Amino acid sequence: MANDLPLPEAETPVLEMRGISQIFPGVKALDSVSIQLFAGQVTALIGENGAGKSTLVKILTGIYRPNEGEILIDGEPVAFASAQAAIDAGVTAIHQETVLFDELTVAENIFLGHAPRTRFGMIDWRQINSRAKTLLAALETEIDPTIRLRDLSIAQRHLVAIARALSVEARIVIMDEPTAALSRKEIDDLFRIIEGLKRQGKAILFISHKFDEVYEIAENFVVFRDGRAVGHGRLKETPQDLIVRMMVGRDVKDVFPKVAARIGAPVLSVQGYSHPTEFHDISFELRQGEILGLYGLIGAGRSELCQSLFGVTRPSSGRLALEGKTLAIRSSSDAIRAGIVYVPEERGRHGLALPMPIFQNMSLPSLSRTSRSGFLSAANELALARTYAERLDLRAAALSVPVGTLSGGNQQKVVIGKWLATRPKVIILDEPTKGIDIGSKAAVHGFISELASEGLSIIMVSSELPEILGMSDRVMVMREGLSAGLFEREQLSAEALVRAATGNI
Amino acid sequence: MARLLKNREILLLVIIVIMVSGFSTRAPGFASPANLANIFNDTSILIILALGQMTVILTKSIDLSVAANLSFTGMAVAMTNAAYPDLPLALLILMAPGIGALLGAINGFLVWALQIPPIVVTLGTLTIYRGMAFVLSGGAWVNAHQMAPSFLNIPRMPVAGLPILAWIAILIVIGAWFVLTRLPFGRATYASGGNPTAAIYAGINIGWTRFVAFVLSGALAGLCGYLWVSRYAVAYVDIAIGSELDTVAACVIGGISIAGGIGTVAGAVLGSLFLGVIKNALPVIGISPFAQMAISGIVIVLAVVFNARAEKKAGRIILRDRGAKEVSA
Known part of the structure; x- marks a missing residue:
């Protein structure tokens, strides 16, 4: 039949998730989320960083088991006991960061774990290579399946990842930001492939930040915010503005205890900071008592910029001046000495030596101050740690217990205390409330505000719009390594920031 | 008591006390002060080497060249x-710790400047240093009569009941x-191994810290070169062969995390004494040297299992709030 009848709403979805919740210690990553995927259609999953998209992908691919809710395939409830069970049920995923092996051939990568066997149980190389060739041909590419992966370009590797995802008999294909590493031409190629998959009747979940792409390829959408599905529908009938509003959601400015601090003279001035690969030509000024929000999507270069301000990496060009004096920061110890400190995003990985006691972690960057003629002084270190533990309301049995025994919120307090103890002029906070519970969040926000009112200058990197909107005096938005605009507090609006960050003007 | 026993x-x-008293039931006199002093003296060189090894391991590295360093340095001072x-x-x-420090500096430089994994660097220099000892001596032995009596006697001279060798070990501890x-610097070693990234962020130069740790380990190995040669009154290429593994074993038994960042001097000393007691006791109670090696091996594996469990437990607490309450001051 050639006539295009609209699909009846009663059509059974290929895959349905009902009331899915995923709880991690202290965080509800997904809160009774329901979505439906239909054969031959693309459903776009839209949401800010941390809205719960990746958690959903992990549930669908059998990596996490949800605490509540059910998954139905063709109306039948299923439970994925393992990643293999998800594959067996016909779910395949193309992950954001492709997980492939450089030293194996293209064909081996495609069939790793489910290689066709000969009668004797040996790997059937002839079939592997010929089937790989067929799969790649279906993707309109002529990659030789027998060459090693490391000889391919990034885009070609991506095609291999797609071929791998399609090498299993899958009816449900999940694409987690598949276009992030691709050029416009490669995106067009990818979209042709997706159109082909649609014609084969596959149900596709397409995760992306970029609205233009979503409107181009998807039929349906689901918007996630803070672990909840806050809206869904057909894209054709939904204007972009509405989706942006769903993503951003609430009006939260007054929830944040931002005190209007007296903003003084410029303290830090950055001119034309560039890095060979991560960011280019970034300039801004930071004034005394000011909180400068740094907003952008993951991969926009925010953390990389901050790390180079702190001397962990070196910029290829640019000038940095603190209180009018030009500084050459070659290492983090230079930065600490000058009065610039950086509270990194991942506490465990960058911030704390977990086996070491609390007080030793806190005093680590301040040892030159607590030591007496070159010898460590435990008494001074403990006194320093006690001062900041009290100020931050740190809950610990004793300051001599290993930091690893503390909860996430208290660990964050140790990190912040450790940097405050260096008596900085400028403090850079990278995602200061990521992964901590709501109660501690408010305490951290209150404390940041207090620091600003005491005259400390703060750069706050955050992917959470409410936090950026509620806390910042000014906001710099970064997109793909470039500055995408500086907004004064009066001009701040969620829509404006999201537009600047995603490039949807 | 149960709380005290949680302390490694x-x-x-x-x-160790239980072992010693157990052995003394089979071999009377094993627990006599003179024999205990003798065991300590016997273990002194291992203790010194293990302390160097520990410093390196704390920084998330390993020094497999300590015994080869000892051999070369011992040969050099003897000749x-x-x-x-x-x-x-x-x-x-x-001269002994000086040469040792130089060899340690070579390890440290390769690890720091060329970013080669420490296990590869020291596996290479392990062979090189031993080879250098062979080239230096041409494979010949330096025997007791070729060395000056004072050179040989100093470490064995008793002072207040213990030989100088044992006193040197105590001073180094x-x-x-x-x-x-x-x-x-000590804090920097713990931080570099406990979390290298956090250490960099805190302004610690972990490359330099590792370099200094290797130099220290080398200097101690060099000092042991002299102590070994004078104690046994002979120098040849193969002295102390395989001892590098004893030093690692002593550290592991003493609760020093092979992943770096965890461990105490007391642990390294007790780990060495543990091996020393076994080594001294087994022949006394009539167990063959082959069984000795197997027993040492079993103990090492058990210690690693024990360590891994202890570390995993600590890691699990991170995710939970009640972790903080479990620890009482």
Whole structure:
């Protein structure tokens, strides 16, 4: 039949998730989320960083088991006991960061774990290579399946990842930001492939930040915010503005205890900071008592910029001046000495030596101050740690217990205390409330505000719009390594920031 | 009591005491002060080497070249003494840690500047240093009669009931404790191994810290070169062969995390004494040397399992709030 009848709403979805919740210690990553995927259609999953998209992908691919809710395939409830069970049920995923092996051939990568066997149980190389060739041909590419992966370009590797995802008999294909590493031409190629998959009747979940792409390829959408599905529908009938509003959601400015601090003279001035690969030509000024929000999507270069301000990496060009004096920061110890400190995003990985006691972690960057003629002084270190533990309301049995025994919120307090103890002029906070519970969040926000009112200058990197909107005096938005605009507090609006960050003007 | 036994060092001490009293039921006199002093003296070189090894391991590295370093340095000072018997002894005793530190610096430089994994670097220099000892000596032995009596006697001379060798070990234990707990460098070793990234962010130069750790380990190995040669009154290429593994074993048994960042001087000393007691006891109670090696091996594996479990437990607490309440001050 050639006539295009609209699909009846009663059509059974290929895959349905009902009331899915995923709880991690202290965080509800997904809160009774329901979505439906239909054969031959693309459903776009839209949401800010941390809205719960990746958690959903992990549930669908059998990596996490949800605490509540059910998954139905063709109306039948299923439970994925393992990643293999998800594959067996016909779910395949193309992950954001492709997980492939450089030293194996293209064909081996495609069939790793489910290689066709000969009668004797040996790997059937002839079939592997010929089937790989067929799969790649279906993707309109002529990659030789027998060459090693490391000889391919990034885009070609991506095609291999797609071929791998399609090498299993899958009816449900999940694409987690598949276009992030691709050029416009490669995106067009990818979209042709997706159109082909649609014609084969596959149900596709397409995760992306970029609205233009979503409107181009998807039929349906689901918007996630803070672990909840806050809206869904057909894209054709939904204007972009509405989706942006769903993503951003609430009006939260007054929830944040931002005190209007007296903003003084410029303290830090950055001119034309560039890095060979991560960011280019970034300039801004930071004034005394000011909180400068740094907003952008993951991969926009925010953390990389901050790390180079702190001397962990070196910029290829640019000038940095603190209180009018030009500084050459070659290492983090230079930065600490000058009065610039950086509270990194991942506490465990960058911030704390977990086996070491609390007080030793806190005093680590301040040892030159607590030591007496070159010898460590435990008494001074403990006194320093006690001062900041009290100020931050740190809950610990004793300051001599290993930091690893503390909860996430208290660990964050140790990190912040450790940097405050260096008596900085400028403090850079990278995602200061990521992964901590709501109660501690408010305490951290209150404390940041207090620091600003005491005259400390703060750069706050955050992917959470409410936090950026509620806390910042000014906001710099970064997109793909470039500055995408500086907004004064009066001009701040969620829509404006999201537009600047995603490039949807 | 149960709380005390959770402390790794105290637990190990209790085990050593139990072992000693157990052995003394089979071999009377095993627990006599003279025999205990003898065991300590016997273990002195291992203790010194293990302390160097520990410093390196704390920074998330490993030094497999300590025994080869000992062999080369021992050969060098023995041959110097044989060739120039008039050189003052003090000079030779300074020369040993000096040469050792130089060899350690080579390890440290390769790890720091060329970013080669420490296990690869020291596996290479392990062979090179031993080979250098062979080239230096041409494979010949330096025997007791070629060396000056003072050169040989100093470490064995008893002072207040213990030979000087044992006193040197005690001084170095105190020194290592001081360096690791009272100097910023010591803190830097724990931080570099405990979390290298966090250490960099805190302004610590972890490359330099590792370099210094290797130099220290080398210097101690060099000093042991002299102590070994004078104690056994002979120098040849294969001395102390395989001892590098004993030093690692002593650290592991003493609760020093092979992943870096965790461990105490007391642990390294007790780990060495544990091996020393076994080594001294087994022949006394009539167990063959082959079984000795197997028993040492089993103990090492058990210690690693024990460590891995302890570390995993600590890691699991991170995710939970009640972790903080479990620990009482």
